[in-house]
Amino acid sequence: MREPQSAGDALQRLLERLGLDRQLRTYRALMHWDAVVGVHLAQVARPLRVDADTLWVAVKSHAWVQELTFHKRTILQRLNAHIGEERFREVRFTVRAQLPTAFQAADDEVESTPPPEPPPLSEAEIAQVEANLQGVSDSALRDALRRAQLATLRYQKQLEQRGWRKCPMCGCYHSGNSAVCFLCEQGG
Structure with missing residues (x-):
């Protein structure tokens, strides 16, 4: 007779068997971005999307892109430690006028709106x-x-x-x- 198991243990084994445990750990780490990079950096940079082993991060300005580029290795180490494995090998930064409010998984549907017409020059x-x-x-x-x-x-x-x-x-x-x-x- 098998020993009873908790629902959490059963769910964990199912996630592992389906290969979803890694995605769940990644998603949790990105949802706790401020704990990974610190509150100060979380105010100017937020995870945008995951592309294979690369994390794209939206940043408020070009100056912050330059600053964060110097901290890439530390961000990668902290993020991978939070996930529990070397999930990301690269972090890329992109300037965005508006930072995302929360991490959006790549599968989530994004409402696509065409970019506004460029303003005419005088x-x-x-x-x-x-x-x-x-x-x-x-x-x-x-x-x-x-x-x-x-x-x-x-x-x-x-x-x-x-x-x-x-x-x-x-x-x-x-x-x-x-x-x-x-x-x-x-x-x-």
């Missing part, structure tokens, strides 16, 4: 770009620089449409309530 803005490129004699380079500058202007306009402001100290765009960005506010 004639004065286009003329300023052309003036910036007057000293560039190579036509291929001039065209590439023109496309890059126009794309940057459109991106900045999109940020402004979303309520982001340009920090008067460093020139980075931020979505916070203060006049200066988080890094400048902290004296960084």
Whole structure:
């Protein structure tokens, strides 16, 4: 006669047999992201999605991407320790205007909305770009620089449409309530 088993033990064995225990441990670790990376970093970076052995993390700004890149190894070690195995081999960061409120599994359906139309540039803005490129004699380079500058202007306009402001100290765009960005506010 078999010994009685708890429902939790039976469920655990079933998850292992189905190969879902690893996914569950991963999901739990990502749901407790603030405990893994710390409350301070959880305010500026949140898990976005899992792609094979890579975790994609949404980050508030390019400055934070650079900072977190230095901490990749530590984040990976803490995350894998929380999971109980080496689940992730890579962490990649991407800047998002709005951080996700909670981790969203890859299987979860995401409502796809088309991106908004890029805002039009004024004639004065286009003329300023052309003036910036007057000293560039190579036509291929001039065209590439023109496309890059126009794309940057459109991106900045999109940020402004979303309520982001340009920090008067460093020139980075931020979505916070203060006049200066988080890094400048902290004296960084």
